[in-house]
Amino acid sequence: MADFDYDLFVIGGGSGGVRAARVAAATGARVALAEDSRMGGTCVIRGCVPKKLMVFASAYREGFADARAYGWDVTEGDFDWARFSGTLNAELDRLEGVYRKLLQGSKVEIFDLRARLADPHTVALSDGRSVTAKHILVATGGHPVRPDLPNAHLGMVSDDIFHMARLPRSILIVGGGYIACEFACILNGLGVEVTQFYRGAQILRGFDDEARGLIADMMQERGVALHLGTNIVEMAAATADHMDLPTEERMGAPADAPPAATSGATSGPIWVKGSNGLEGVYDAVLFATGRAPNTRDMGLEEAGVQIGRRGEIVVDQYSQTSVPSVYAIGDVTNRVNLTPVAIREGMAFVETVFRGNLTPVDHELIPSAVFTQPEFGTVGLSEEEAREREPVEIYCTSFRPMQSAFAGRPDRVLMKLVVSKATRRVLGCHIVAPQAGEMIQLAGIAVKMGATKEDFDRTVAVHPTMAEELVTMKSPVRTA
Known part of the structure; x- marks a missing residue:
C-alpha cells in the first residue's frame, strides 16, 4: 500500500x-x-x-x-x-x-x-x-431532475425549497412520488395554497394501493388540490392577461400576491396550463419529477x-x-x-x-417512511406484490384514532398485514397514521426476523394505542 x-x-x-x-x-x-x-x-x-x-x-x-x-x-x-x-x-x-x-x-x-x-x-x-x-x-x-419542458427553468426543484426568501402564497407541485407528496403536505400545513399535478392514476406509485389511496384522500381532506392523470402542457411567466383569468380558472395566487423570491427559479407569478384543460397562476412551481x-x-x-x-x-x-x-x-x-x-x-x-470479511449488502425487508400527513410506514411486500408471488391473507383495519376523533377531525388511519398462507410469515406491514415512521421501525424488526401472524397474535396489545390493532386483527378481510 x-x-x-x-x-x-x-x-x-x-x-x-x-x-x-x-x-x-x-x-x-x-x-x-x-x-x-x-x-x-x-x-x-x-x-x-x-x-x-x-x-x-x-x-x-x-x-x-x-x-x-x-x-x-x-x-x-x-x-x-x-x-x-x-x-x-x-x-x-x-x-x-x-x-x-x-x-x-x-x-x-x-x-x-x-x-x-x-x-x-x-x-x-x-x-x-x-x-x-x-x-x-x-x-x-x-x-433532482428538471423536466424537459419549455420554460421549466421558471420552476424550482427540491433543493431550492430550503433557500426560499419567503413562502409563496400558492404553489403548483408536479409529481406524485414521496418528495412531491411530502412537500405538498408540508407547504399546505404552513398555509400555502397547494395544487398538485400527477400524470399517474394514483400518487406514491409502487407502494401499497390501499395505503396510498388513503393518503391521497387525507391530503385532499386537508386542502391539497390533487389532480391525477394531469401534467403540464404549457408554462410561462404570467402576464397581465393571465392575471385577468376568472378566479375559478386560476387555481393560484390572487392578482395582488407578492412574488415568491426563490433560489433556482425565476421570481414572479407563473402561468401553467394542465393537460386537463385547467389554467392557473402560481407564485411558484416545484418539480418533484425524479432524481x-x-x-x-x-x-x-x-x-x-x-x-x-x-x-x-x-x-x-x-x-x-x-x-x-x-x-x-x-x-x-x-x-x-x-x-x-x-x-x-x-x-x-x-x-x-479492509477487514477481509466478504459482506454482501442486504437490501431485503428495508423499513421506510413517507412523511406525508398522515405519515406512511412500510416494510416488506405490498398486497399487490405479494398476490403475484403466492397465496396470501390480508388483515386490515381503518378507523378514526382517538386523539383526532375527540378533536372533531375526520382523519383515518390504516393498519395492514400481508400474510403468507403457506408459511404464515408476515410478508408486509403497512401503517398510515401519525408517527407511522416510529411504529414501522419496530414492526420492521419482527418482519425481518420472520415473525408469523401467530407471533403477532401472541403479543399482548398496548392499550389504548393505534398500534395495538397490529396484534388484535384476528380474521382476514380477504384472501388472494
Missing part, C-alpha cells in the same frame, strides 16, 4: 461516504475524502433533516385547533418563514460542523474540492493536484467503470464496480436510495475490503 498516497479515497461527503471513511480509518487505513459542496450530503443539507424539521413546523397548525378542542385557550398566529429558516440554517451549519469534526477525529484528510477519476487508482482534484489510492469509493449521491445519480463528468467511463442506462454506477453485491479498485455506494448506484442504506453499504464495503 505504500505505493499509493492513500489506502482509500472517498469521493463524496454524504452520510454513506463519511461513514465509510471513518470506519475504514478505524482499521488503520490512510483515508482521504473530497467534497465540493457542504459536508453532510443530500440527507443532512438538502433532504431528510431539513425536510423533517419542516414537517414538524407544518404540523403545528392542526395542533392549535386540536389544543382548543382539548380545552386549551390558545390562538393561532402567523407562521414566520424567515424566523424558521434562520433557525433551520443554523441547525444545518451545526450538523455540518459535527460531520467535519467526526472526520477530523478519525484522522481522515478532507479536501474541499471537486474530485474525479483520472484512472483506476488516481483522483484528479479541481485545484490541479492529483492523488493516488489503492481503493477509490464513489459516494456522490444524486440530484438522477451524480455521475456526469466524473471520469468514470474513461476509467472503465460501467454506467447503467439511468446514469447509475453498476456494482455487484459487494459494491464493487467493473474496475476492481473502484467501489460505489449510495444513491449514485440507484439501488435503494435511502440514507440508512447508504450507511449500511459503506460499512459492508469496509468489512469486505
Whole structure:
C-alpha cells in the first residue's frame, strides 16, 4: 500500500461516504475524502433533516385547533418563514460542523474540492493536484431532475425549497412520488395554497394501493388540490392577461400576491396550463419529477467503470464496480436510495475490503417512511406484490384514532398485514397514521426476523394505542 498516497479515497461527503471513511480509518487505513459542496450530503443539507424539521413546523397548525378542542385557550398566529429558516440554517451549519469534526477525529484528510477519476487508482482534484489510492469509493449521491419542458427553468426543484426568501402564497407541485407528496403536505400545513399535478392514476406509485389511496384522500381532506392523470402542457411567466383569468380558472395566487423570491427559479407569478384543460397562476412551481445519480463528468467511463442506462454506477453485491479498485455506494448506484442504506453499504464495503470479511449488502425487508400527513410506514411486500408471488391473507383495519376523533377531525388511519398462507410469515406491514415512521421501525424488526401472524397474535396489545390493532386483527378481510 505504500505505493499509493492513500489506502482509500472517498469521493463524496454524504452520510454513506463519511461513514465509510471513518470506519475504514478505524482499521488503520490512510483515508482521504473530497467534497465540493457542504459536508453532510443530500440527507443532512438538502433532504431528510431539513425536510423533517419542516414537517414538524407544518404540523403545528392542526395542533392549535386540536389544543382548543382539548380545552386549551390558545390562538393561532402567523407562521414566520424567515424566523424558521434562520433557525433551520443554523441547525444545518451545526450538523455540518459535527460531520467535519467526526472526520477530523478519525484522522481522515478532507479536501474541499471537486474530485474525479483520472484512472483506476488516481483522483484528479479541481485545484490541479492529483492523488493516488489503492481503493477509490464513489459516494456522490444524486440530484433532482428538471423536466424537459419549455420554460421549466421558471420552476424550482427540491433543493431550492430550503433557500426560499419567503413562502409563496400558492404553489403548483408536479409529481406524485414521496418528495412531491411530502412537500405538498408540508407547504399546505404552513398555509400555502397547494395544487398538485400527477400524470399517474394514483400518487406514491409502487407502494401499497390501499395505503396510498388513503393518503391521497387525507391530503385532499386537508386542502391539497390533487389532480391525477394531469401534467403540464404549457408554462410561462404570467402576464397581465393571465392575471385577468376568472378566479375559478386560476387555481393560484390572487392578482395582488407578492412574488415568491426563490433560489433556482425565476421570481414572479407563473402561468401553467394542465393537460386537463385547467389554467392557473402560481407564485411558484416545484418539480418533484425524479432524481438522477451524480455521475456526469466524473471520469468514470474513461476509467472503465460501467454506467447503467439511468446514469447509475453498476456494482455487484459487494459494491464493487467493473474496475476492481473502484467501489460505489449510495444513491449514485440507484439501488435503494435511502440514507440508512447508504450507511449500511459503506460499512459492508469496509468489512469486505479492509477487514477481509466478504459482506454482501442486504437490501431485503428495508423499513421506510413517507412523511406525508398522515405519515406512511412500510416494510416488506405490498398486497399487490405479494398476490403475484403466492397465496396470501390480508388483515386490515381503518378507523378514526382517538386523539383526532375527540378533536372533531375526520382523519383515518390504516393498519395492514400481508400474510403468507403457506408459511404464515408476515410478508408486509403497512401503517398510515401519525408517527407511522416510529411504529414501522419496530414492526420492521419482527418482519425481518420472520415473525408469523401467530407471533403477532401472541403479543399482548398496548392499550389504548393505534398500534395495538397490529396484534388484535384476528380474521382476514380477504384472501388472494
